[in-house]
Amino acid sequence: xxxxxxxxxxxxxxxxxxxxxxxxxxxxxxxxxxxxxxxxxxxxxxxxxxxxxxxxxxxxxxxxxxxxxxxxxxxxxxxxxxxxxxxxxxxxxxxxxxxxxxxxxxxxxx
Amino acid sequence: xxxxxxxxxxxxxxxxxxxxxxxxxxxxxxxxxxxxxxxxxxxxxxxxxxxxxxxxxxxxxxxxxxxxxxxxxxxxxxxxxxxxxxxxxxxxxxxxxxxxxxxxxxxxxxxxx
Numbered sequence: 001x002x003x004x005x006x007x008x009x010x011x012x013x014x015x016x017x018x019x020x021x022x023x024x025x026x027x028x029x030x031x032x033x034x035x036x037x038x039x040x041x042x043x044x045x046x047x048x049x050x051x052x053x054x055x056x057x058x059x060x061x062x063x064x065x066x067x068x069x070x071x072x073x074x075x076x077x078x079x080x081x082x083x084x085x086x087x088x089x090x091x092x093x094x095x096x097x098x099x100x101x102x103x104x105x106x107x108x109x110x
Numbered sequence: 111x112x113x114x115x116x117x118x119x120x121x122x123x124x125x126x127x128x129x130x131x132x133x134x135x136x137x138x139x140x141x142x143x144x145x146x147x148x149x150x151x152x153x154x155x156x157x158x159x160x161x162x163x164x165x166x167x168x169x170x171x172x173x174x175x176x177x178x179x180x181x182x183x184x185x186x187x188x189x190x191x192x193x194x195x196x197x198x199x200x201x202x203x204x205x206x207x208x209x210x211x212x213x214x215x216x217x218x219x220x221x222x223x
Contacts, residue, residue, distance in 0.1 A: 034212065043202050043214035044153070046111075089152060096141055096206055100152045 003027045004092050006101030013108050019077040021104045023090035026071065030092035030099075035064065035075050038087045038103075047088070048075070080108045112137050112205050116215030123193055123222050130189045131218045133203035138183035144176070147200040147217070156201075159186045193222045 005024045013019045025033075032051055036044035050057045050064040050073065057064045063076040077084055085108050090101040113136040123129050133142065144156040156176055157165040165178040180186045190197055200217040207213065 036214075041216070041219075043114075043116075043204075043216045045214070046211065093212075097155065097158070098143075098153075098204075098212060100154075102152045 003099045004090060004101040006090050006104060008104060009102065010105045011107070013080045013106065015080065015082060015108055015110050017080050017108075019075075019080045019084065019106055019108070021075045021088055021090070021106075022072065023074065023101050024070075024072045025092045027092060027094055027099070028071070029094040032093040033064070033066065033073050034091050034093070034098075035062075036089045036091065036100075038089065044089060077106075080106075082108045082110050084108050111207055111211050111213045112139060114203060114205065114213055114215035116203055116218055118218055119216060120219040121221070123220065125194050125222055127193055128189055128191045129193065129220060130187050131201055131203075133186045133188070133215055135184045135205055139205040139207070140183070141206050142180065142186045143204040143206070143212075144178065144186075144188045145202045145204060145214075147202060149199070153202065156188070190220065193220075195222045198222045 003026045007022050034049035035047045037047045038044040048059050048062045050066050052068050061078045066073040088104045091098045115134040117132045142159045145153045147153045155168050156171045157167045159165045159178045159180040161180050161183050177189045198221050200219050202217045204214045
């Protein structure tokens with residue numbers, strides 16, 4: 001049972017462009033929505049996270065937009081850089097259990 | 111956030127053998143988690159390990175195949191038993207800090223031949 005659906009599976013963006021990754025969830029018990037960034041050979045690292053009582057959170061070039069009624073949230077990467085090329089995972093947390101989306105492989109072309 | 115040391119970082123194993131993966135945390139944590147990440151895929155929770163109690167396994171994972179130990183609040187091991195090529199994956203441990211700050215180890219890349 002896939003409780004978090006993530007799209008697109010892969011994304012190519014030019015340097016300086018905006019990268020947008022979308023997630024939709026089913027479990028209304030989720031109370032925390034993190035985004036993770038994973039480079040090859042490394043474990044996922046927390047990038048940014050949001051709680052459902054907030055509609056938007058911004059940290060530097062990274063912004064989460066959250067729509068509770070639609071059960072959707074998205075990650076926006078502004079001014080994308082080649083160093084942002086990685087796999088991104090959204091997730092939902094309920095009861096100390098993270099459920100991950102399928103992942104998005106982002107490539108930022110110089 | 112917590113710092114996790116996971117060993118080994120990679121291994122190539124013969125089918126039918128077992129591999130034990132170690133996860134050491136630099137601070138005491140109540141809950142530790144073990145995940146599997148198959149090549150090019152997302153992370154799937156194998157089990158949750160609490161100190162002093164048996165691990166709780168997710169659907170599709172059983173203790174005989176993935177026995178877990180949690181002898182103290184900073185250490186856990188996951189054993190992949192009687193391995194087959196289908197067990198080739200990255201195995202990751204994770205801990206949760208205050209306010210749901212989950213931290214992951216760098217993972218163990220396992221190849222079964």
